[in-house]
Amino acid sequence: MCVHEGQSRSRPCGSVMGWMTSLFLFALSWVVLFPAVSPAAPLDSVSLQLRWFHQFQFAGYYTAKSKGFYRDVGLDVTIIERDLKVNPVHAVQQGNAQFGVTNSEILLHRMRGEPVVVMAAILQHSPLVLLTTKKDRISSPHDLMGKRVLMSTKTMDVELLGMLQKEHVPLGRLDIVDRFSSRNDYLDPSFDAVAAYITNQPYYLEEKGIAYGVLYPASYGVDFYGDCLFTTEDQVQNHPDRVRAFHEASLRGWQYAMAHPDEIIDLIMADYAPRKTKAHLEYEAAAIRKLMLPDLVSIGHMNPGRWAYIGEVFRSLGLTSTPLDMGSFLYSPNPVGDHAALKKFLYILGVVALVLMLGAISLGVFNRKLQIQVQQRTEALTLKALELERANQRLTELDRVKSALLSSVSHEIRTPMTAVLGFVKLIGKEFKRTFAPLAHGNVSLERKRDRISKNLNVISVEGERLTRLISDVLDLSKIESGSVHWQDQDIDMAEVAYNSVAVVQELFAQNPGTNLFMDVQDNLPRVHADPDRIIQVLINLLANAVKFTASGEVRLTLASDGAGHIEIVVSDTGIGIAQEDAEDIFNMFHQVRRGDTVRFGEQGAGLGLAICKEIVEHYGGSIFVHSALGQGSRFTVRLPAVVPKTEN
Structure with missing residues (x-):
């Protein structure tokens, strides 16, 4: 509606806005229809080498082929399923395929002098993880030491190697079985951890109702791209139109696939005979969406700075000593020097500028009122x-x-x-x-x-x-x-632990079915804090543990994490905590509704853990919990250790 001075009512701006709309549509039609129509050329036959077997992981390429997106840009594409004996990067370089799909390992090949070019990063986060069994309570890479782990020590599992190095876990401290994994390996109890794609293998465990844990490399600073589309420098230099067309049609296929996952799952089931059920493909599609983030990030987006970081990880692992030189590694569909694209851009820019100028003249009339x-x-x-x-x-x-x-x-x-x-x-x-x-x-x-x-x-x-x-x-x-008087001093954490255990001994005496164990690392660094307040935290955690453990064990562990912190862990084999409660358990007045007050006593006021959190965070520390119903709880407190003074 437009309001005019001297008038008490409004009227539509139909004449002005309608004129501007007509002008814009006319200009747009001119741009679209201007190029001359040329006769249809023969289709260019190319091949795409997949990284794995047919599944939703490659849905965008199936979509581009089925919907005619490749055909629309003059391409006849053959999609080749993975042969475990052949590396996709080598297949493309040897000319068996013009394009391929692999992980961030493509940068390592480039740093080793191989003329490969990455065209798009389909997954913004790598799906490679370690699946762990619940029986061993593995919650960090440090817990893998001495465990039997199925993974590759070669570059195909480079994210896992980077995670272990970041956490200072030597490969020699792991019992590694170095090979590809199969479906049965994830159900084999002799393995404590198995390399997996978070989009795929967890389905086998959930289908069997088997509880599992996940170690994400991204949680430890190793956040790589996943499923990268690539080609060679020869293709980019000698067949630029082919590469540009394949890039455009593939991303278009991915956009359609993520907007219509059910339709594409039916397509895969009908045309590609996958080794998965329809339910498994649906699970995979949902997991891929979380890694691709199509609603937040443009599909195929790549950040040069992130590639540079990945290259530094490769160098730190000793996989290459060559400095990173991006050069022509990152593909650009419109590189500098592409005069045809520049002319088309300037032509469109001129039309848009004309439309904007005419619109500005009309809008100037209403500027004062605005x-x-x-x-x-x-x-x-x-x-x-x-x-x-x-x-x-x-x-x-x-x-x-x-x-x-x-x-x-x-x-x-x-x-x-x-x-x-x-x-x-x-x-x-x-x-x-x-x-x-x-x-x-x-x-x-x-x-x-x-x-x-x-x-x-x-x-x-x-x-x-x-x-x-x-x-x-x-x-x-x-x-x-802020009225607490903190009596801070450099305290001996072993002494604090023993004093805390002495206070709660009576609680364990009243519950003879529960045993208390304590593991304290020798020569622990000191912590600068109020000893009474730290004892208050430990007593609260130990009292909660014995209260909700009818029979079994409560374990208090104190150790240095090697990164300047003292880690205090109170674990039990009690009834555990539901996930929805674990997220809010440190909030004031939050009470976990366990229901069995006869067995475990009356509910508290929901202040104990809130006070623990306030005390720990006052000293720059952190407190968190890992738990599940029926599987016990594990409360972890991390406090900064006192740095010993260096004598001159």
Whole structure:
């Protein structure tokens, strides 16, 4: 709608906008129809060498062939399935195919002097991972030492080699079976970890209901591209139109495949006889979408800086000593010097500039009114921002008052509660001393004695629980208000661990079916912190562990991670924690609803772990949990170690 001065109502800008639209469509039609129509030329026959067997991993190329995208650009494409005896890079260089698909290993071939050119990175993140069994509780590359691992020590699994090197895990410390994996290997319990594609092999385990873990190289700083389309320098230099056409049609095929995955899965099942079921292909398609990110990143996008980083990883692994020279390694469909493309671009640019100039003349008529509207809205937004700032200041003051009130009220309640608990204990002792002898032999009095004793015990237990809750609230309010007096010093973590275990020994005595084990590394570095606060963290974790472990073991482990941190792990074989609870377990007042209060006691207030998190993060550390229902829990605390002073 356009508003005109002197008028109290609005009217459509149909004449102006309709004229501009007609002009734009006319210009666009001119650009499209201008080139002369040439007779159809014979199709250029080329081949594409796949990296693996027929599956959704190559859906874009099947789509481009089936939908006629290759034919539209003058190509007749043959898609060749992988032969395990032939490397796709060698097949393309030897002329058995003009194009191929491989992983980021293509850069290593280039750094070794081979004239290969990468055209597109289909997967923004490599699908290569290590699948681990749950029985060994493998949660990091360090846990692989001494384990039986099926993977390749050659460049096909280079991401895994990079991950192990980054984490300082020598290959000699692993029991490696160096070969290709088969489907049965993932079901073989003799392997602790097996190299896999996250888009493929986990399906076998989920189909059998087998629990597994995943070690992602990207989580340890080794984030490579996956499934790269490539060719040779000879093809780029001597057949530029062929390479450009194949690149354009392939990316078009991938765009269609990711927009219509069900249709393409049916195509693969009908035309390529895959070794997978339809359900397996659907699983693969969903996993590939997560690695491709087609809704966020243009399909085929490549970052030169990321390729440079991958090259440095290859050099650090000792796979090559040649410095990286991008040169013509990265393919550009419109390189400098392509005058035909430049002329076409300038031609389109001139048409667009004409349309924009005419549009600017028309829009200038309305510019003044738009300026007034912008000014009015700016003033309104400024007032709204001032209101929000005042509201934020009020909320900040209310939060400060809340913390102070909690601290004051908690203190005022805890003092009389301590007295109440003291008097309950005195009453209990006096009752046993005076009433118990009188009730001896009198059934009625004995029943009354037992009932009174039980009631006194309930008062005592609930009073102590309330006292603990008050202490937690008081601690949390002090931390939030910044009024905690931290008694920091360089502390011996082994001594802290032993003191913490001594405090919780009574809890383990009350639960004879649960055993406590402690592993403390010798000569641990010290930690600069308040020892009482660190003991508070350990007691909370140990108490939770024994509380929810009816029988089995609780293990406390302290060790240096070799990277300047002390790692404290409290693990148990208890009932575990559901994934949805594990994500929020460190939030204030979050309670894990286990349902079995008879067996595991009443629910807490949901403050203990929140306090642990505040204390650990105050010292620049971190705390997290790995758990699953029925498989126990593993809480890990990492604290920065004190760096020893170097003597001159």
